[in-house]
Each structure stands twice: as structure tokens, then as C-alpha cells.
Amino acid sequence: MSAVAAKSSGLVARIAGGKVLPVATVVAAIMALWYVGVVFLNAPFQEMMYKNAGQTSYTTSQLIADTMEQERPVLPSPQQVAREFWKTTVGTPITSKRSLIYHGWVTLSSTLLGFLIGTVLGVGLAVMIVHSRTLDKSLMPWIITSQTIPILAIAPMIIVVFNAINITGIVPKAFISTYLSFFPVTVGVVKGLRSPERLHLDLMRTYTATAGQTFWKLRWPASVPYLFASMKVAIAASLVGAIVGEMPTGAVAGIGARLLSGSYYGQTVQIWSALLTAALMAAMLVMLVDVIDRVVRVKMGVRP
Template sequence: MAPERTSPISRLFAGKTGPVLVVVIAIIAIWYAGAVYLNAPFQMDTYKRGHIENVPVTQLVTDTLNQDRPVLPAPHQVAEEIWKTTVLKKITSKRSLIYHAGITLSSTLLGFIIGTVLGIVLAVGIVHSRVLDKSLMPWVISSQTIPILAIAPMIIVVLNAVGISGLLPKAFISTYLSFFPVTVGMVKGLRSPEILHLDLMRTYNASKGQVFWKLRFPYAVPYLFTSMKIAVAASLVGAIVGELPTGAVSGLGARLLSGSYYGQTVQIWSALIAASVMAAVLVALVGVVNGFVLKRMGMAR
């Protein structure tokens, strides 16, 4: 019996590509509709001040989607801005979006590395010490109740007072946001081995170090990478927030600030899109490393 043939569209929607495309198209359509709705009042006022009457709807929509300083820029305007500030600008140019993204990326990665190491160390201490579990874990959780916008200026001021400036203050803000998911994820992972397996290790007279490296840590690796995906995205948010109170002249946060100062909404949205793409790439890279490590450990095919 010959196998049934499926159409290309059926194969497309059988995987992840088709549904993702549908969502992207829907978002773009809603975006265009929102741009027309939000920008139309200003455009109508422009017609009124210019004594222009009986404007066709098509002309109104076209003018609304091509304003210099729209309330909500259209997707094609943001795409044009990204093209101009990436492909048509040298990477070393202060107007290059790649240049600013690189500045933000450096503090993001540094904060992510510090936060990951700190989270793992705290998790190991919490799991192996009842005193730390009772005293430290509540503080770890309560630390995230403080709004980052409130604490970021204090961190910047205090570190500048002791002579620490530049990359490290922004990295510390990223660390503040990224260590929490790693800590919680690792605590969950290190406590995930079954009691039967722990009892078996004790039966073999295994030391605490052997129990950790041969049982607890392998169980915790999937939890670690899952939490790292959250942490790297949070680290990027921290890096951008860290650039806002410093009046930075470089970085995606600086692009957001300058865009808000001069009413350049297209610039603001291009920086936001660049940040979202960077976050997606970083999360995907962590996922790739996750798959490689689990495969080497024999935990994935």
C-alpha cells in the first residue's frame, strides 16, 4: 500500500514553523492596525491645519504609516531603521546598532557569568547546610521583591563612590537579576535525586563529595540549564536598566534614552527589537549548550 502523500502546507503546520509563522503574521497585522489607529489623530490634525479636505482612506493610511515621529512606528519603519543602523553603518560607528548591542552584550555576559557562579555556590550551600537553608533562602527570595529600577541607581552611585565604574556596575545589576533563577533551579535540582538513590550511596559509604558529583550534580544539570535560560534573559534586562540611570552614551539603554529625549520613537523600537533578538539568540545558545552537555552525559539522544 502506497504511503499517503501530504501537501507542503500540511507538513509545514505539522511542525513548529507553521504555527510560529501564523503568530508572527498575526502580530504584524495587529501592529499595523495599532499604528494606524494611534497615528491617525495627529495625521488628521495635520490635514486640518493644512486645510486639506476629503482625503481618501488609502492616502490617510499611507501617510499615517510613514510619519517622521509616529506615536507607534509601523513594522516597515522599524525594519528600515534597523537596516540603516546595522548594514549601512560601520560597526565602530556610534550610530551603529551593532556597536551599541555589543556594549550591552559585554555587561550582559559578565553579569550572567557572575550570577550563574554565585547562584550555583549559594545553591550548594543551601542544600548542604540546614542553617543556610533556613537563614539564606528567605533572603534570596525576598531580594527579588525590590524593584530593579529603584535599586539600580543606588548600586551605580555606591560603586562610583568607591571608584568602580564602567562595565562592572552594569554587570552587577545583571548579576542581581540572574543569580536568583539559577539559585532556585539548582536547589531544586540538587534535591531532586530519589531517597532510594541517596540511601544506596550511603550504603556504599560514599562521601559527601562523591554523592554530590556522582548523584546530585548530574540530576541538577537539566534544572541548571533551564534556569540559565531565564537568567541570561534577565541579565540582558539588567544590563539595559543599568545603562538608564548612568546617562550612558553607548549601549541599547543609551539608544532608548536618546530616543525618548528627542521623540525618536522609531529609534526606540529598533533598540527594543534588537534587544529582543539578542535575548532570543542568547537563550538559543544556552539551549544548544544544554543539548550538547546532556548528550555527552548520556541523558539525551
């Protein structure tokens, strides 16, 4: 019994000392607030429904239970969102236009293309800025200024311009993703390329290293941690850009289209299940970048 008790206490200590307990605590707090919000926001309409049906007596527990099962609630309950998510992922063929997997793949295609273009563009701009004082003084302020333009304002303009030159499909949405994703990559890589200490740069000059050798042997390896940190931000921003890009196009496929159709018909449960899908996609994409980051660091000889 003592061995079992010691093993159990050790497991509890590992959970408490690791990431499980903090994450579980935050999730529990969010769920509690969610349920409170469901009751608070849906109760007035539920009481009106009781009144219209001539039902004058009801218990508090009945009211709470009914607020969580309304057909079109102001705020759907977690179980309603979970059921809708399960029905539109596992319970629906992925080729169906009612499937969130189908819509998620459409959005994911634009996200990845925009992220790829944004990363290449961001790295290219960062290299030019670091190696040219003129570009640093002239280009960097414009890059920063570009992010002050609301994406909701510029997205319809981008769609109209691309449609005018007969470019449709995922490319216009990918361009919006590029617009959001290149900025964090540019700023992060600029910071990374400038991170080597002066002593290290002087040592490269002592070795009569060329600019290219200094870049590949010193600046680029030093910038890799900054690159992946900025890519985690960029890929989440790219997903947001793809979803926003689907809204002004009147698209019939994608997470953005799913959100629009839910808002048109007052299907709040559908809206929240689409939001849950987008959140899960963002989490998986950031985790994928993190895994690639760890692999690259191991290949570079960085100790875990």
C-alpha cells in the first residue's frame, strides 16, 4: 500500500508541477464563465417563451436546463457546440458541404499558401533591410505603416482587384493572408539577423570572412530562433486573413463562409462550432511550426 501511495503522490506532484494543472485550471475557469454566460444571456428569452406558452410556474433548475438547449440561443452551451462539432466532422462525410472538415480544408489551403508567400517575402525584406541602411530608413517605416490599415477595409479591395484581372479561387484569399503574415516574419528576422554581438562580427572580419560567409555562418543561424517565433505568430495571422478573405467574396466554402451562413440564418450554434474549428486549426498549425522548430534546432546542434 505504501508503494502505491508513494506512486500516486508522485504522479500528483508531477501533474501539479507540470503544465497539466495550470492548463486544466484555466479551462475549468473558462467553462464555468461560459455556463454562467449561457444562463445570463439566454434566460430573458426563455422566460418570454414560458410567458408566450402560458407557463407561469417553473423552477430555477428547469430554467437553467432550458437555457442550455435553446434552438437559436444568444450564447450556445458547450454541449450544443460539442454536438454540432461532432455532427459536422465525424457524423458528416468530408465531401459534403455541411462538413467542417471540407470547409476547414478550403480555408487551410489559402492559409498555407499565404503563409508560405508571407514567410518568403518577410525573410527577403529582412535580409535587404539588414544589409542596406537606405532600405532600413526608407522601407521599414512603410512596412510598419502597412499594418495600421484594417484588414476588413483592405480585403474587399484586394478581392475586387484580383477579380478584375480574372484571378479567383484561393489566390486572392492567400494574398490577404500574406498581408497579415509577412509583417511578424520581417520584424522577427530583422531582430534575429542583428542579434550577433559586435565581438562576433569583429571576429568574422578578423578571419577576412566575406559578407556572404558572415551571413550564412553567423547572422542566419542566430536568426533561426527569432524566425520560428515570428512564424508561430504569422501562421495564426495567416489563418485569420484567410477567414476574413472569404467573407467579402460571397464564398460558399471555407470557415468564413460557414460563419457568414450561420449569421444570415441566426444559427449561433453553427457559428460557434466554426469558431471552434478555426481555433483548433490555429493550435495545430502553431504546434506544427513548433515541432519543425525543435527538429531544426536539433539538426543545428542545439541542446534541448
